[in-house]
Amino acid sequence: MKSFRLLSAAALVASCAAVAVSPAHAQSKTIYIGMNGGPMEKAYTSQVLPMFEQANNVKVVVVPGTSSDILAKLLANRDKPQIHVVFLDDGVMARALSMGICQKLDDSPTLKELYPFARMKDDIGAGVQLGMTGIAYNTKLFTQKGWAAPTSWLDFADPKYKGKVVFQSESSSTFGLHGFLALNRLWGGSEKNVEPGFSKWPNTVGPNVVEYVPNSAKISEMVQTGEAGLFPLTPTAVADLQDKGMPVAYASPKEGPVLLLVDVCVVKNNPDPQLAQKLAQFLLSKPAQEKAAVAGKQIPTNRLAAMPASMQKSLGNVEGLLSKATVVDWETINAHRAEWDKRWNQQIER
Template identity: 55%
Template sequence: MMSLSRPGALAAALGMTLLACGGAQAQTRTLYIGMNGGNMEKTFTQAVFGPFEQKYNVKIAVVPGGSADILAKAQAAKDKPQMHLMFLDDGVMYRAVGMGLCEKQKPNANLANLLPVAHIKDDMATGVTISVTGLAYNTKVYAEKGWAPPTSWLDLADPKLKGRVVFQSLPSSTFGLHAFLAFNQLKGGTDANVDPGFKAWPSTIGPNVLEYISNSAKISEMAQTGEAALFPYTPTQSTILKSKGVPVEYVQPKEGAIVLMVAQCVIANNTEPQLAQELAAYLLSPQAQALALENGNYNPTNTKVQVSGPAATEQARMNGFVKAARAVDWDEINKNRAVWNTRWSRTIER
């Protein structure tokens, strides 16, 4: 045993201790999670990930992008995953599971408290936040025109809105797909049969569309300039725009909105399987989901989340929207989505 009575021995021991501490710090691991940038990345990075990072001495790094982008990255690196988890819109997540990109989430206490719709394919993926797609309108434009607020999906086809509707492109946007499916249903279609929607579009909503956009990033600008008067949108995104001074208001169509979840999955064959599973479990916890709600208006899927003040008001409002919304059949939709996309591009956005 080394004696520490001699100064040299003490210095050597201290040096070894410092090296050991430095080595421990160097072992801090990084988990990569694909998710939407903007408000979601900011909320989770600044408010949600912290407790997990501290508990496990890890760093969580966001790979930002839309659902289609994140899915493409995961597919390209399927044999050697670069990410550990990914957040995708629910319809895209069903595709990811079908492509073998996800591994089943291990049993944890939070799974039992999720809304039924948040369990995807026997927990191959799970909903982290739940919202709906309905309509948002430009309050300034409507006030200037003396128009009553919209109440129905069919308001998208109101002749007074010629050149004032902005619609998200079906191939690239869940918002657009949801709105189209809602319109299709009102015309007699189903999630498996969209012929009624396609046939009715050119003489109803089509003439009103100013622009088909690939994603909703342009909505803020087009609402501020007054170009966009009515468009498919979510309560959460509407609240975010309102907080920035954009004159928009969400409306729940009287026929019902469409359920929209952001779901997570642990990426199959990732380099930190146990830690990734722990992160997935944490993100379903009341603690994590309360932080997401309080800091970013992301409505929880865990029924045990309890908050107070404005967050509780928002939660009650959102739960009311979700209760009156319809969940679409993603298995049926994804079976036909490629054909619909081609038909849309050839007949609607030509």
């Protein structure tokens, strides 16, 4: 009887202990990732991040914002960052690296699966999503006008498109900057020489532009009204518009698109560097990038990741497109961006 009571007491203590520790054991860690809101956030929170959460008993919380917004948050809290991992457009990432925001990615087999251009110098970060800025056009308008699909960056200067070109501001949009630099190259310039772009624009593309927009958010509305006929965009951004029922299509310029990467980096001095490294490696992996392709039409940077058949059909041979893609010099761009922005506002959008 005594032994029974001792056993019962021990069981009761064990039971109470289990009740006491169970919630703590079940409680998962929380890790924060900064990325663009909208379609990207939706794709990752719906299908990609849950895979990591379940495998690691962790909650991943998205801090949404533009790349510039995210960088500003990191700079404001650089001594004690709250965000563990960030997605940044390559131009903003170049600025972040120059400011010492990121730490080196751990070496892993996953990094070797990436396209070589997606691995940043010293593996301080890596491309997680591939983009190619090219030409988007309003298929409904083009059909009504009997126009063939655009084929060249120089089509933005074709007089028949007068009043139908929408261009994102160079000073606030990577798409606008890429379009400007692509034309500047065709006119004989480079990132180190933007005089051809600024001098030729007012008499070529300028007369065709119906409106300069600060970002691409207004374009869907302008497509619906028939105002927007031609504008710089990526295949992923075009697919987002198509999902909303917009009559748009993507055309890769014969001279080649401009490479646009969304990069991932682990934030230096973050609260849980080991878990942050694990999340970054997961996001670069084949399973994660395949999910992102399905959920958000994100083009993988992992060479082993397959895209849905519909994406493959729309894009065609991605490696062929990449072989013609232009890679811009972000170091030179960031060094002169303030000067360019001032000239753009004074000479182009005045």
